[in-house]
Amino acid sequence: MSSMRTLLNSCGLLAVLGVGYGMWSMISPGEERRKELIKNLPESNPVRMEETRKRNALVMQALKEAAETNDNIARGLGGPAK
Template identity: 35%
Template sequence: MIGVVGLVGMGYGTWAVISPGEERKREILKVLKHYTFAAVTNDNVAHRFGGQK
């Protein structure tokens, strides 16, 4: 039983260290919006090289 509690505690600790903070989340969302916009425009580089027909 103690091993299970320890394992869950270690998992939570690892998740808490790895998960990004609020400022980083906002930055990631801004970048994702730009990626989404670039993917739907005709100026996308992949479209020039036959990525879509």
């Protein structure tokens, strides 16, 4: 009886794994869709990539300036608290 239960459990596990793989293969994009998605990524457009680099540089500069100051910038734009 124990071997029969083990066999049924193994078959059930394999069936669940098979159903999961089948569902995954149904929803995953095909090769054409994958190429289209890669083509439309922001990294593929040089102008947009340069804008992203500039924006990242400005954010890093702002973070560096904030780290170097003793003012608590979380309190607002009024300068140091009185």
